[in-house]
Amino acid sequence: MNVYMDYQATTPCDKRVVDEMLPYFTEKFGNPHSGHALGLRANEGVEIARKKIADLIHANDPREIVFTSGATESNNLAIKGAVHYYKSDRKKIITSAIEHKCVLETCRSLQSEGYEVVFVPVLSNGIVDMDFLQREIDDNTILVSIMTVNNEIGTIQPIKEISKICREHGVLFHTDAAQAVGKVEVDVADVDLMSISGHKIYGPKGVGALYVRIKPRIRLTPLFSGGGQERGVRSGTLAVPLCVGLGKACEIAKNEMHQEAERLTEMKNHFIGKILSRLEKVYLNGDREKRIPGCLNFSFEGVEGESIMLGMPEVCVSSGSACTSASLEPSYVLKALSIREDLAHCSLRIGLGRFTTFEEVEYVSDKIIETVTRLRSMSPLW
């Protein structure tokens, strides 16, 4: 029996999402850009989905939603697109040290094109250093890109405050909300650009969206040349079933988010309480309060993260330790929190989600306690 507790890596597709998608593979297979009856039916599915996404993130106009292949593409399109379009005026990009790789690498590639990139550090609780941001932002800044929720430690950034600072300086604000949408309330009133991913919210993999503000209109230089679909921003025939799936996932999230958050909070509190009371020297990484309930990140002093995972092979969690990656560098996110370096190797990320049960929480917490205790008995650091 496998127990899945890695909901930040991906989520299973909700059955209701799959059911909604299926007809669009077969009888409603048309190209949504065709003018005939079958094209129109496919297009109708896409437009309903667009509206559902807009509703979840409080966008006034569904045309502000651009379909992409996922949050990676949305982030590339938002950042490169805006910077390339507005480059003549300004030269500086501000982002945070704990962004997803696809944002960091996008910024680095712009850096090599000659733009100035500033990586705002985070405080030890995983929240961006607002004073630093305040000092760095200036009239030469094109864009600030800061994620709403971090994928490794689950911390929620102060989006409203960042938004205020950006507006004061007339700077565009993009947020990668892949881990936030459908889990906490997000509102595009605070931003100009927002990235969304399907497979983090019980939708299909390989689809995402980018919110692009219409009033005042934000312009982007497209990444692809082609037929000019999606209002010229993203060429290519839409993946209709995937778009429909993303829409349905957003609809479900809108209806169930608050109830689910309550359930997850209860499970999370139980999990934390149990682990901290039964094991000494365990540290919860990231702010205790400003976090989504479904993401826990612990460091277990004296034992290496990957060895814990190996000790409970049926439990699917993830480790920020060096040893799981080819690079052998521990997680840059944990490093950015300036936690002790050995503790960065001792971390485990546990992701709870829609299909997690209380029995699973009991099972996994018991397993972790057992495995950590055993490994500590053979650790030279314990």
Place this chain on the structure above:
Amino acid sequence: MELYSNPKNVGSLDEKDENVGTSVVGAPSCGDVIKLQIKVDEEGKISDAKFKTFGCGAAIASSALITDWVQGKTLSEAKKIKNQDVAEYLSLPPVKAHCSVLAEEAIEKAIENYLSKKGEETCKK
């Protein structure tokens, strides 16, 4: 895998015992630390070996394997054990090679430590 989940030779020996050689290699900040000890009998053979390891499964398995292999061997035989043999035996992927290197280093250092202890004693006499 068996060596990781059910490792033999976990533990420690008396560091002050003159017949015990101890080594600690690696660093916590790098994510791997092996503490390894050997006990040598009158005939110069390793009669016992124990380890404690902080690191991934491969590091734990390498330490377990190497402390098993050295039992009953003379010091020069033990020195001949190479990390490639360990990696091969455990079918470690290339990124995990350094974990077995660390285990080899641990044995070498433990032998050195034992010899230097002995050396000091002969001088004293």
